[in-house]
Amino acid sequence: MRNFIVKHAAQLRENYWFWPMTMTLLAVVLGFALPRLDAAIGTAWIKSVPFLREIQADGARAILTTLASSSLGVAGVAFSMTIVAVSFASANYGPRLIGNFMSDRVNQLVLGILVSTSVYCITVLSTVYAPGETSVASLEAFVPQVSVSIALLLVLISIGALIGYIHHIPESINIMTITSGLGSRLHQAVLRLIEGGPELDRETAEVGVLAERESGAEQVTLLASPASGYVQYLDLEKLRSTATERRFQITVLRAPGDFVASQETLISVSHQGSFSGQDEGDLLSCITIGQGRTTDQDVLFLSDQLVEVMIRALSPGVNDPHTAMQCLDWLKPALLAFAAATPIPQTAEQDRLRYRRVSFVVMLDRTFDRIRQHVAADWMVVLHALELLTDLSSAASHPESKLAVDQQLDLLAQAAEELLPDSGAREEVRRLKDASRA
Incomplete structure (x- = not known):
C-alpha cells in the first residue's frame, strides 16, 4: 500500500492536469452551491454595501458570458506559453528536465485558476433567469448577486495570476534558475542521505x-x-x-x-x-x-541532470562554457557536504536486509567520468573543474575520499594536457595540479 501511494503521489506531482482538474471540480460545486445561498439570503443585503448595486438578469448574463469566454481564451494562451517553454527547455537543456516543468506548481495553479473561473461563470450563468423564462409563470427573476460578485473577484484573481505567470515563464527557463533548482535539490538529497535517508546506490558492485x-x-x-x-x-x-x-x-x-x-x-x-x-x-x-527515473530515492538522477546540461552546453553546436561552469558551481555544495561527512558504506546490512546506498566516491566518479572529455577541451571550464576538485580534496574527511578526488584530478589534468591546444593553458593546468598537492 505504501509503495502504491508513493508511486501515484509522484505521478500526481508531475501530472499537469491534477490541480487544474481539482480546481475545476471545486468551481462546479461552488457554481451550484452559491446560487442556493443567494436564494436563501435574498438581495436586501446589497443596500447595506455602498459600492454595490443590484444587477438585473440581462446584465448578469452579459457579465458572466464575457468573463467565461475571456477566461477560457486566456487559459489557452497560458497553456501555449507553457508548451513553448517546455519545448525550449527540452531542446536546449535536455528532455529529462521536462518533468521539472510539468511538476511546476505555479504553471498548474495558474491554468487551474483560469479554467475554473470560466467553468464557475458558466455554471452560475445556468442559474440566472428572468420572469417568464421558467415553467412556473409566477416566479420572479432570479439573479445570484453573491455568485456574480464572486465571479468578478475570481476575474481579478485571474488577472493577478496571469501577470505573475508572464513573469514566471521566462524566469523558469532561465538557465540560472534551472541549475540552482537542481543544485539545491541535490544538496538537500545528499544531506538527507548523510543523516541516514533511504537513498540507494545504483553503481556499486552487485551483491551476488x-x-x-x-x-x-x-x-x-x-x-x-x-x-x-x-x-x-x-x-x-x-x-x-x-x-x-x-x-x-x-x-x-x-x-x-x-x-x-x-x-x-x-x-x-x-x-x-x-x-x-x-x-x-x-x-x-x-x-x-x-517508466522513468524519479528523485524520490534516486539521488544520482539529480546529479545526472546537471551533468546533462553541462555536456549540452559544451557541445560544438552550443559552446557555452559559462553554463557549464554554473553546473559545476551547483554540484559543489552537494559534493562538499558529501566529502566532509563520514563515509557511507556502499552496502548496508540491517535486520536481515542488505541493500546499496550512494557513496561520495560513487557520485564523484560518476560525475567526472562522464564530463571529463567534454570539460578537458575547454580552458575556462577545466580550470574551474580543477579548482572544484582542489576544494573537495581539502574538504575530504577520509583518506578514501581524498584518494578518489586526487585520482579524478590527475585524470582531468592529464586529459586537459592532451586536448588543450594552447601551451599557456596547459601550463596553467599543471600549476593548479601541483598547487592541489601542496
Whole structure:
C-alpha cells in the first residue's frame, strides 16, 4: 500500500492536469452551491454595501458570458506559453528536465485558476433567469448577486495570476534558475542521505547470490521483476519487517534508477523453510517499477541532470562554457557536504536486509567520468573543474575520499594536457595540479 501511494503521489506531482482538474471540480460545486445561498439570503443585503448595486438578469448574463469566454481564451494562451517553454527547455537543456516543468506548481495553479473561473461563470450563468423564462409563470427573476460578485473577484484573481505567470515563464527557463533548482535539490538529497535517508546506490558492485549461500542458509530463491522499467522506490521498512518476521535474509539486487527487464532477477532471498507465492508477492510489492527515473530515492538522477546540461552546453553546436561552469558551481555544495561527512558504506546490512546506498566516491566518479572529455577541451571550464576538485580534496574527511578526488584530478589534468591546444593553458593546468598537492 505504501509503495502504491508513493508511486501515484509522484505521478500526481508531475501530472499537469491534477490541480487544474481539482480546481475545476471545486468551481462546479461552488457554481451550484452559491446560487442556493443567494436564494436563501435574498438581495436586501446589497443596500447595506455602498459600492454595490443590484444587477438585473440581462446584465448578469452579459457579465458572466464575457468573463467565461475571456477566461477560457486566456487559459489557452497560458497553456501555449507553457508548451513553448517546455519545448525550449527540452531542446536546449535536455528532455529529462521536462518533468521539472510539468511538476511546476505555479504553471498548474495558474491554468487551474483560469479554467475554473470560466467553468464557475458558466455554471452560475445556468442559474440566472428572468420572469417568464421558467415553467412556473409566477416566479420572479432570479439573479445570484453573491455568485456574480464572486465571479468578478475570481476575474481579478485571474488577472493577478496571469501577470505573475508572464513573469514566471521566462524566469523558469532561465538557465540560472534551472541549475540552482537542481543544485539545491541535490544538496538537500545528499544531506538527507548523510543523516541516514533511504537513498540507494545504483553503481556499486552487485551483491551476488554466492554471498547469501555463504551465510549458512539452506535455500536461495531468486525473485524476478514482474515488468520492465526503472526501479523508482524501495519500501525498506516493509522489506526489513518482512525479513525479520519470516526470518529471511533479503538482498536487494537493484536500486532506484536501475533499469530492469521483465523476468530479470530483482531480489535474492535466503530461507531455511518453505517459500510461498504469498511471500513472493509481499516482497515484490515493496518495489515500485515505472517508466522513468524519479528523485524520490534516486539521488544520482539529480546529479545526472546537471551533468546533462553541462555536456549540452559544451557541445560544438552550443559552446557555452559559462553554463557549464554554473553546473559545476551547483554540484559543489552537494559534493562538499558529501566529502566532509563520514563515509557511507556502499552496502548496508540491517535486520536481515542488505541493500546499496550512494557513496561520495560513487557520485564523484560518476560525475567526472562522464564530463571529463567534454570539460578537458575547454580552458575556462577545466580550470574551474580543477579548482572544484582542489576544494573537495581539502574538504575530504577520509583518506578514501581524498584518494578518489586526487585520482579524478590527475585524470582531468592529464586529459586537459592532451586536448588543450594552447601551451599557456596547459601550463596553467599543471600549476593548479601541483598547487592541489601542496
